[in-house]
Amino acid sequence: MTSIKSSAADMAAALAAGTTTSVELTQLHYDRIAQVDEEVHAFLYLDKEGALEQAAAVDAKRQSGEELGPLAGIPLALKDVLAQKGVPTTCGSKMLEGWRPPYDATVVTRLKEAGVVILGKTNMDEFAMGSSTENSAYGPTHNPWDLTRIPGGSGGGSAAALAAFEAPLAIGTDTGGSIRQPAAVTGTVGVKPTYGGVSRYGLIAFSSSLDQAGPCARTVLDAALLHEVIAGHDERDSTSINAPVPQVVKAAKKLDVKGMKIGVVRELQGEGFQAGVLERFHDGLDALVSAGAELVEVSCPTFDYALAAYYLIAPSECSSNLARFDSMRYGIRVGDNGERSAEEVMKLTRHEGFGPEVKRRIILGTYALSSGYYDAYYGSAQKVRTLLMRDFAAAFAQADVLVSPTAPTTAFKIGEQVDDPLAMYLNDIATIPVNMAGIGGMSLPCGLASEDGLPVGFQIMSPAMRDDLMYQVGGTLEAALLAKWGAPILDKAPVLAAR
Amino acid sequence: MSAISRDDVAHLAKLARISMSDAELDHLAQEMDLILGAVARVQEVAASDVPPTSHPIPVNNIVREDVVRPSLTPQEALSGAPAQSEDRFKVPQILGEE
Numbered sequence: 001m002t003s004i005k006s007s008a009a010d011m012a013a014a015l016a017a018g019t020t021t022s023v024e025l026t027q028l029h030y031d032r033i034a035q036v037d038e039e040v041h042a043f044l045y046l047d048k049e050g051a052l053e054q055a056a057a058v059d060a061k062r063q064s065g066e067e068l069g070p071l072a073g074i075p076l077a078l079k080d081v082l083a084q085k086g087v088p089t090t091c092g093s094k095m096l097e098g099w100r101p102p103y104d105a106t107v108v109t110r111l112k113e114a115g116v117v118i119l120g121k122t123n124m125d126e127f128a129m130g131s132s133t134e135n136s137a138y139g140p141t142h143n144p145w146d147l148t149r150i151p152g153g154s155g156g157g158s159a160a161a162l163a164a165f166e167a168p169l170a171i172g173t174d175t176g177g178s179i180r181q182p183a184a185v186t187g188t189v190g191v192k193p194t195y196g197g198v199s200r201y202g203l204i205a206f207s208s209s210l211d212q213a214g215p216c217a218r219t220v221l222d223a224a225l226l227h228e229v230i231a232g233h234d235e236r237d238s239t240s241i242n243a244p245v246p247q248v249v250k251a252a253k254k255l256d257v258k259g260m261k262i263g264v265v266r267e268l269q270g271e272g273f274q275a276g277v278l279e280r281f282h283d284g285l286d287a288l289v290s291a292g293a294e295l296v297e298v299s300c301p302t303f304d305y306a307l308a309a310y311y312l313i314a315p316s317e318c319s320s321n322l323a324r325f326d327s328m329r330y331g332i333r334v335g336d337n338g339e340r341s342a343e344e345v346m347k348l349t350r351h352e353g354f355g356p357e358v359k360r361r362i363i364l365g366t367y368a369l370s371s372g373y374y375d376a377y378y379g380s381a382q383k384v385r386t387l388l389m390r391d392f393a394a395a396f397a398q399a400d401v402l403v404s405p406t407a408p409t410t411a412f413k414i415g416e417q418v419d420d421p422l423a424m425y426l427n428d429i430a431t432i433p434v435n436m437a438g439i440g441g442m443s444l445p446c447g448l449a450s451e452d453g454l455p456v457g458f459q460i461m462s463p464a465m466r467d468d469l470m471y472q473v474g475g476t477l478e479a480a481l482l483a484k485w486g487a488p489i490l491d492k493a494p495v496l497a498a499r
Numbered sequence: 500m501s502a503i504s505r506d507d508v509a510h511l512a513k514l515a516r517i518s519m520s521d522a523e524l525d526h527l528a529q530e531m532d533l534i535l536g537a538v539a540r541v542q543e544v545a546a547s548d549v550p551p552t553s554h555p556i557p558v559n560n561i562v563r564e565d566v567v568r569p570s571l572t573p574q575e576a577l578s579g580a581p582a583q584s585e586d587r588f589k590v591p592q593i594l595g596e597e
Contacts, residue, residue, distance in 0.1 A: 102575035195555045209554050238561040239554070308538040319515060326516070328590050330579030342591040347518040359517060363527060364534060366511045367503070380541040382551030387544060389552060421530060422537055438555020464556070 004032050005490075008074050008168040008222040015062065015073045022055035022062075022073030026117050029075045033119070033166045041141050042151075042161035044080050045088050046120035051075070058115040070225050070249075072115030077167035079158050080121040081128050082213065083202040084108050091204050092124040092136040092154075095331045095353030105202020106234045107171060107213050114229045119167055122157030126355045127322065128178055128206045130154050131427035134418050135357045142414070143186060145454055145493045149411040152182030152427075158216045159186040163490060169226050170216040175207050176310055177407075177431025179214050180443035184406035184457020187445045187489045189223045189474070190216045192431075194464045195438030196241035199234035207317035208239075210310075210435040218490060220444060220475045224252035227467070243465060251468035252475040258292035260473065263399025267303040268430045274409045276449025280456035281405045284446035287480040288403075288473070296399050300391035302384060306433045309384035311425060312368045313436075316378050318358075319365030325353065360421065385436050392437045396463045401473050404430045406443040406457030430459060440467040442474050445489045446481060455489060502535045503528060 002014040002025070014020045030048060037043055058073040078084060081091050083101035085108075090096045104112070111118060125135035133141040133156030141156040143149040144164040151160040158170035159182030172179035174192035183190030191214045198213045205211060215226035231245040264285065269278055285295060327333040327349035328342070335348035354362070368377040395402055407427055417424045434441035439461060446458035458477065462470040482488065505528040512519045512527075519527070573586045582589040 099579050102571055102578050196558075235563055239556065239558055241556065302544065305541055305544055308541045311534065311538045312541060323516075327581060329588055331581070333581035336582070336591050338591075340591055342593045343516065345591045346516045350516055351518040354517065359519075359523075360527065360530060360534075362515050362517065363508060363511045364531065366515045367507075367531070367535070370511070370514070376542060377535075377538070379551060380545035381538075382553060383545035383549040384541050385552040385555075386549050389555070422533060436555070 004028055004165040006168070007219045008071060008217060008225060009219070011074055011168060012070055022058045022117060023052060025073065026051055026055040026075050026119070029119060029167055036164050037166060039142060039147055040144055040160050040164045040166070041139060042077065042122055042157045042164060042166055043120045044090060044092070044123050044138055044157070047087050047118060050087065051117050051119050054112070054115070055117045058117070061115070069114040069229065071169070071229055073117060074169060075117045075119050075167050076111065077120065077122045077158055077161040077170040078108070078118050079155050079170070079172050080124055081173050081204050082107055082171065083204065084118065084121070087121065089121065090138070091128070092126040092138065093353065093355070093358070094137040095325050097332060099330055101202070103202065106199035106236060107230045108202065110230050116169070116229065122155070122161055122170065124157055125154035126358050127204070127318070128154040128173055128175055129318070129357050129361055131177070131181055131424055132414070132417065133157060134414060135355055137355055140414055143411045145186065145411065148413055149454070150185070150414055152185040152407070152411065154178040155182045155216065159183055159188050159190065162186065162188045162216060162218050163493060168218065169222060171213060171230070172216045173203060173211060173213045174435065175210045175314060176435050177428040179216060180431050180441055180457065180459060181407045181427055183216060183443040185411040185455060187455030187493065188216060188218055189220055189444045190214070190442070191223050191227060191470070192434060192441045193227060193231060193467055194241070194440045196239050197245070197465070197467065198231050199237040199240050201234055201236040205321040207314040208321060209317060210314060212435070218488070220471060220478045221249070221252045224248040224471050241465065246465060246468040248468050248471040251471040254472050255476050255479050257288060257473055257476045260293045260401070261399040262288055262293045262295050262473065263298040263395050263402040264295055265303065265395070265402050265404045266297055266299045267301065268404035272408050272426065272429065273405055274449060274451070276451045277405045277407070277409060277456050279450060280447035281458060284458040284477055284481070285403070287477055287484070291476050291480055293473070298395040298398055298402060300395055300433070302387040302391045303433050305384050306388055306436055307425060307429050309381040309388070310428070310432045310436060311364070312377050312381035313385065315361040315365035316368045317365070319362045319369065322358065322362055325350065357421070388433055389437045392433070392439060401469050402461040404459045406430060406459040410449045410452055410454035410456060434461055439464050440470050442470040444474050444478055446477070448489070448492065503531045
């Protein structure tokens, strides 16, 4: 019997067997959203009409015996950073309030072509800058495990929608951890593919050399199925890799890590990491060893500088990218009284349209790129990026994949870190090196921390374009932990699972 | 000593085309000082013999065939414009008094 708690793979099987329809599944999820989203606030916009239309179209095709993709008819929640034609797309910012894109992002085009049903747009930190979804101009999202806590960020809406069973699949984007850290703190699965693996066309840019869209799900196999739908070369993104998509679905089903070398990164544990997080991380390591993998300790000394380099590179690219919000072609316009100059209107619009974190990063990036400081800040950060890539290359010479906790702590309280940007930035300390090097990264749940009973994420990093390796290790670890627990971790979420 | 003054922030805000209140400038100057203090450590390892990396994958000069293909209509391109006139974006005055 399919329910909103089923995996997308099981829902797809039920659709194929004819025991349910896409319209029925879609309606079931809208019912759930109506029931819980007032408290969770995962969604910014629901496209009920469009979704039910798409669902009916897929049902009709199935009825007529047409060949359909593996996720045809499955509902999905889309992060509001991706352009969807005709559907309000805000990026969590007042700047884009009311904007309806005239085109689809390539990710959206591929979802539609695969028959995936887009339920609506999910909440996020403004322009994807943040680790808690508190920077959304439309109010925070609440963690389904404890509604007083953050769901991570920037993709907190997508992760919370999964954990609250409002959608079986979601799309996120990850510039410094915005898919993986929300997955970690909500007990879900999130994957940042290799940079260039998924098209950035129509993904509203924050930091172009780091941004990458990827799948969010409740199981590793579901993430793999979604990964294969959205990945692949796109000539509309000049940084898209023109090579075959790694076979991640096959890898997720292997359930075998015998003889694989798992590199445990020395620099990503210990100081700054919550004790309960490290305990569960070590449970994950034990499970991999029991499954036949070999652990090797690797050292990546430059990781200690990754966060500092990231907070120069990302704001620098952000200050350049967000210059496009000039109040002339799209977005809001403030103070145009017929007397003021374009520049004055631009300044007033950007004052009103951007929130504090976005302004902070634009100013920081403008500083780092300004003449006289460029070499000392942006230039030095680019050198650190080279050193990080060398660290990874050396580590991958010793191990097939690298592992660490995804985030240093479990979900913190809403409001707890909002006035301390440096403390907030530390949430991404273990996820940022992956973006800087452009490699793949996955987070999957590895248990609940003993101190607070909240989910802990286990991060797996794979070499560029070897995304299959993290799926192979992730799928095996997930199966081993499920056997130990007896039930999926989300069954233990106290607030919403019981309803 | 602070790395960045309130006047520096005001100058940066001007460059970034963001108007800011006095209170915002004061607050941001303090925060920038803290953040720059924390990120400046990249200089400790950025030796002169390390080449910079701007991009994680080595791609450059990707071009496509120069052929006409479907694109947005003027109406679609203007659909999000705050103001428009005669199939064009309508903007406030750029060159000052006429």
